[in-house]
Amino acid sequence: MNRRTKLAVALLVVAGATLGGMLVTRGDASRDTATLSNQGGTTIAISGLRMKLATIRAGTVLATRRDRVFYRLTTVSGEQCFGVGVATDVGTPGSVMCQRGFPSSGSPVLDLSVYEGTRHDAKEFSLFRVEGFAADGVAALQFFRPNGDVALTVPVSGNVYSAASPPKGPIAGYAAVDKEGKRVWRSP
Amino acid sequence: MKRFVLFVTACACVAAVAALARPAAASASWCWPSCGGYGLLGQWTSTYTGCWFSSGEVCSYYNGWFNVGMAKTCYPGCDWNYRTTGVVLYGFENHDRIRGVFTDRAETVYTRPSYLGLSGLTRAQVTWYAGTNQVNAAAIG
Numbered sequence: 001m002n003r004r005t006k007l008a009v010a011l012l013v014v015a016g017a018t019l020g021g022m023l024v025t026r027g028d029a030s031r032d033t034a035t036l037s038n039q040g041g042t043t044i045a046i047s048g049l050r051m052k053l054a055t056i057r058a059g060t061v062l063a064t065r066r067d068r069v070f071y072r073l074t075t076v077s078g079e080q081c082f083g084v085g086v087a088t089d090v091g092t093p094g095s096v097m098c099q100r101g102f103p104s105s106g107s108p109v110l111d112l113s114v115y116e117g118t119r120h121d122a123k124e125f126s127l128f129r130v131e132g133f134a135a136d137g138v139a140a141l142q143f144f145r146p147n148g149d150v151a152l153t154v155p156v157s158g159n160v161y162s163a164a165s166p167p168k169g170p171i172a173g174y175a176a177v178d179k180e181g182k183r184v185w186r187s188p
Numbered sequence: 189m190k191r192f193v194l195f196v197t198a199c200a201c202v203a204a205v206a207a208l209a210r211p212a213a214a215s216a217s218w219c220w221p222s223c224g225g226y227g228l229l230g231q232w233t234s235t236y237t238g239c240w241f242s243s244g245e246v247c248s249y250y251n252g253w254f255n256v257g258m259a260k261t262c263y264p265g266c267d268w269n270y271r272t273t274g275v276v277l278y279g280f281e282n283h284d285r286i287r288g289v290f291t292d293r294a295e296t297v298y299t300r301p302s303y304l305g306l307s308g309l310t311r312a313q314v315t316w317y318a319g320t321n322q323v324n325a326a327a328i329g
Contacts, residue, residue, distance in 0.1 A: 094303030
């Protein structure tokens with residue numbers, strides 16, 4: 001093998017390793033700096049979820065806000081999920097999201113807010129209840145009207161947010177803001 | 189003959205064990221587009237079963253549902269945070285209102301009627317809001 005061939009092989013190996021590394025880490029939130037510093041309490045048993053695709057038997061309570069409990073959950077296959085339920089029935093979340101991209105700088109909010117529509121002729125939705133999870137650095141959530149006005153600002157505490165009585169009227173999206181009030185991310 | 193009887197007995201025992209090991213079947217179930225595949229939910233998709241929206245929605249029949257689950261894939265594409273090109277509202281509806289949670293991510297989600305503040309007979313629903321969504325939806329009661 002002459003020197004030129006050796007150099008070509010070495011270049012190919014380096015290029016392959018670089019490309020492989022890019023493909024392996026693609027979408028991996030662990031290389032992202034976004035975190036949830038709230039680790040929750042002790043692990044508790046989770047019941048009431050008859051879910052074929054994501055069997056969940058354990059989780060931790062991240063926070064309790066008013067009558068709502070916020071959970072970090074783990075499927076039997078190790079996937080991370082988040083859920084919210086009522087405080088009178090701890091261990092039984094009423095809604096669960098299993099999302100690989102959260103938390104990350106491109107996905108700092110996991111919104112479990114409930115929307116309501118009462119019109120058949122338009123896909124216009126208002127807030128029925130506001131709650132969800134937010135990464136470190138998100139100080140509040142702003143919910144917008146279709147014209148861009150802020151309808152509601154909900155503070156984030158312990159990586160969760162909750163508002164029981166949101167204002168009536170259509171909502172067109174939401175944004176995460178930092179402690180200076182600067183928008184750091186917004187929903188589609 | 190003796191060997192045949194033994195074979196049949198063994199088969200019967202295996203079948204009995206398998207039947208006992210299976211989880212109890214739910215009293216009712218609904219899947220879209222099927223219980224084993226994904227479908228494209230678009231602006232004009234409909235189950236033509238009298239859903240809240242005449243198009244851009246798939247819904248079940250009325251029942252006392254326990255929960256609805258939805259698996260949304262990356263098709264036709266995701267960014268690095270698993271954000272897809274589509275947005276859907278999944279949840280339940282009754283004669284007066286439709287309620288649900290929005291998502292634009294490739295993920296697996298579940299919600300119960302009580303979480304949405306609904307009770308009694310409801311219809312499980314998944315409603316198109318934007319883009320292209322490849323989903324499988326299922327409800328159990």
